[in-house]
Amino acid sequence: MRDSTLVFFVTLHLKPECIDEWRTALDELLRDMQREPAFVSCHLDRDAQDPTRFTLYEHWNEVSVEAFLAHQATDYRDRYEALLPRWLQSPRQAQVLLPLQRWTAAA
Numbered sequence: 001m002r003d004s005t006l007v008f009f010v011t012l013h014l015k016p017e018c019i020d021e022w023r024t025a026l027d028e029l030l031r032d033m034q035r036e037p038a039f040v041s042c043h044l045d046r047d048a049q050d051p052t053r054f055t056l057y058e059h060w061n062e063v064s065v066e067a068f069l070a071h072q073a074t075d076y077r078d079r080y081e082a083l084l085p086r087w088l089q090s091p092r093q094a095q096v097l098l099p100l101q102r103w104t105a106a107a
Helices: 016-033 065-070 075-087
Strands: 005-013 039-046 053-061 093-097
Touching: 016 039, 016 075
Parallel strands: none
Antiparallel strands: 005 053, 005 093, 039 053
């Protein structure tokens, strides 16, 4: 399953008063990301125990993190990145994962 897929698992701990503003900006960011040729998918989840903690699970068709980063110098990404520190309680945490296998519901 590995081929050229990268997965980014990103955890964000937001200030409670900033969640709505961040969600609006995230929706705009994702609309732009969806137009990127290497974009595959993104899942957004909220922690069941902490409503200020969110995770993004992003799939990209890129051969390396370096290739991914080379394509991320965009105006829309820069706008989001500039605002992100204002919304966060603590620095975001990101992990790069290499997909091994996927299971889906049986048809």
